Amino acid sequence: MDLRQLGYFTAIVDEGSISAAAKKLHISQPPLSNQMKSLEAELGVTLFERGLRSITLTDAGKLMYERANTILDMASAAKMEIDSLGNGLRGTLRIGMVSSSVTGHAARRLMAFREMYPEVNFQIYEGNTYQLLDGLKTNHIDLALVRAPFPQDGFICHKYREEYFAAVGLPGSLPENPGLDAVAECPLILYRRWEGAIRQTFADKGLSIHLACMVDNAWTSIQMVRAGMGVALLPKSFAEDIPQVQIRELNEETLKTQLMLVKRDDRYISNITKIFFEKFEI
Known part of the structure; x- marks a missing residue:
């Protein structure tokens, strides 16, 4: 097994067929098929079932695809880091970000870092907190900007300021009184990640939620607000x-959150990652 074979395999999966991958890789189909047969023979498993127009991954193939991408990403990162030893700080930094962290301020901080190190570029991966923590565990990303609470075992975290949630609505749609009693009268848009905490806070105060919409990320919440669906409850920043x-x-103590920049505590990190982790602030 070598990196070339892994690259061939991932190309086949990404393109959906051996013929399409051969075209993309600019090689003929028979040698590519032979490489896959050799890889399967070495592993002692069938990686995919060949159809007339497409391939179907086996369970072994699905696992191999995940591991192959990790290995190829690590090999690419290693090459870029070695290149950087003689050419100054350069390369790619892979950062996972929850939707509610993708703010103008965060973007400006990324830009400030790139102004200091113009040969560094970013790959941004978006997901929820738990998806991004899984990405750290499997080495798909280098750092994750996520929101507490989450299990912190196995991670090193830079903690930033705590903040309250805010009610967000169209101008004129919010009550002048910022209290939860008044907000409870509005049709609410809930971010699913925080549904439990929000419902518990309302219940503790004897309030009912008039649910208008449930969504999976903060930006969708904003689009629903702009459409006039109701009032969203989101981190203030x-x-x-x-x-x-x-x-x-x-100003509800049970509706507070904290952004954290997270890395694994058991793996080597590149100079780029180390410097960013130490310098980045929200």
Whole structure:
């Protein structure tokens, strides 16, 4: 097994067939098929079932595809880091970001880092906190900007300021009174990640939720607000940079969150990753 074979295999999976991969790789189909047969013989498994127009991954193939991508990513990162030893700080930094961390301020901090190190580029991966933590565990990303709470065993975290949630709505749609009692009268848009905490806070105060919409990320919440669906409950910093909406901070201790920049505590990290982890602030 070598990196070339792994690259061939991932290309076949990505393209959906051996013929399409051969065309993309600019090689003929028979040698590519032979490489896959050799890889399967070495592993002692069938990686995919060959169809007339497409391939179907076996369970072994699915696992191999995941591992192959990790190995290829690590090999690429190693090459870039070795190149950087003689050419200054350069290469790619893979950062996972939850949707509610993708703010104008965060983007400006990334830009400031790149101004300091212009040969560094970013690959941004978006997902929820647990997806991104899994990405750290499998080496698909170098760092993750996520929101607490989450299990922190196995990670090193830079903690940034805690913040309250805020009610976010169209101008004129929010009550002048920023309290939860008044917000409870509005149709609410809930970010599923925080549904449990929000429902518990309302229940503790004897309040009912008038649910208008449930969504999976903060940006979808904003689009629902702009459509006039209702009022969203979101971390305050996320809503501060968004035009055409109004916010009211909710001073509820049970509705607080904290951004954290996270890395694994058991793996070597590149110079780029180390410097970013030490310098980045929100």
